[in-house]
Amino acid sequence: MPRKPFVPGAALVVAAALAAGLTACTGGSGSDGEDGDAKSGGTSTSSQAAEPGRYQTLPEACGLPARGTLRDLLPGDGQQLSRTDAKKIYGGQPDITYDTDRRVGCRWTRETTAGTRHLGLDIQRVVSYDAAVSDDDKAQGIYDSKELDAQIPPGGAGSASPGSPSPSASKGGKGKEQGKGTTTNSAPDAKGEKGEAAASGSPSAASSPSGDAGADPTADPSAGLGDSTAPRVLDDLGDAAFLNDKLVTADSGVHRDVTVVFRTSNVIVTLTYDQWSTDKAKLPDSQELQDKARSLAGELSDSLSE
Incomplete structure (x- = not known):
């Protein structure tokens, strides 16, 4: 249909x-x-009713990223893909939702000899049922909660403020206790995280950006990250946006998880991108993953604005 x-x-x-x-x-x-x-x-x-949001429907999530973008985000290791495999990898696995005009999502996975990469996309259209609250204001409230849960340090211009307090201090000390292992930061929850990976038996089935069982609550959120790659607010994406980055070294493997969340009018987009490494001595590169995630986020923002 x-x-x-x-x-x-x-x-x-x-x-x-x-x-x-x-x-x-x-x-x-x-x-x-x-x-x-x-x-x-x-x-x-x-009484004057609050203004409705710009968006009344949502696009099909798996068809939003360009094929060339997906190839860049999900690189192989030199092997030639068959047409069937390429369609399976780049076609994505849509999330099951009850109302595709309110929420859509898609997941992509590619496994190579060096490790596995996962890409997730969740798009939510917010509707306020309060005549005094606009759809945009309702969406902003939901976005603010996500930023608070992610413990993003205050600051602008796309980077963390030098000398700013720790995320737990600047956000009222709201944190999520995690299990054993080490992690450099925590990321917001994303619906349906690693759905395809769980089905395929990937190590991400036991761990996701929304909360890793192997994380150390005492780890320094900024460890190993410079100002240009630290978790931060983004000023050049949508109406409001932030980026989160965490490195997890748990028993199940080494992986880096990058999350970009942005709001445009009454739509909230959550993009999750991670890389698992089979060699624990080789850590996934933060700059590469962030650059690719931000590039896709910009592409999505432009597509929604058309």
Whole structure:
């Protein structure tokens, strides 16, 4: 069944304007000119409903990233892929959702002799059922919670502020206790994390960016990361955005998890990208993973804005 076209919600704004004009025309005008006084409690008095969000539908998640982008994010080790394997890898595995106009997602996995890479995409359209709260404001509240849970240090210009307090201190000490192993930071939860990996028996089935069983709660969140790659707020992506990066060295393997979350109007996009290494002596490169994740996030933001 073909999906309904993805369009912003400008039509609702036009409809609201027409309805307001119709009310003004039928409200009646007395000879004394005292109609429509909002303070008098007359029949023309009405509360102003909050503005709806820009988006009323969502695109098909697995079809959003360009094929060339997916090849860059999920590199091989030189082997030639058959048409069937390429379709399986780059086609993605869609998340199962109850309402594709409210939430969609997709997962990609590629295994090589050097390790495994996973890419996850979750897109949520937020609707406020409170007439006094706009869809955008409701979405911003959800985004703020994600940033708080991720313990992103305060600061702007795409990097952490020098000399800023630790994430736990700057965010009210809200942290998630983890098990044994070591991790450099914690990332926000993402729905359906590593779904395809769990099915294939990948080591990520036992661990995900939302909370690794092998993490050490005493680890320094900024260990091994410079200002340019540390978890931080992003000023050049959507209406609000942040990036999280953590390195996990647990019994099940070594992996780096990069998460980018951004809001555009009433849509929140969560992008998760990780690399597992079969050689524990070779740590996944933070700069490479972050650059690729941010590039895809920018691509998605541009696609949603069209």
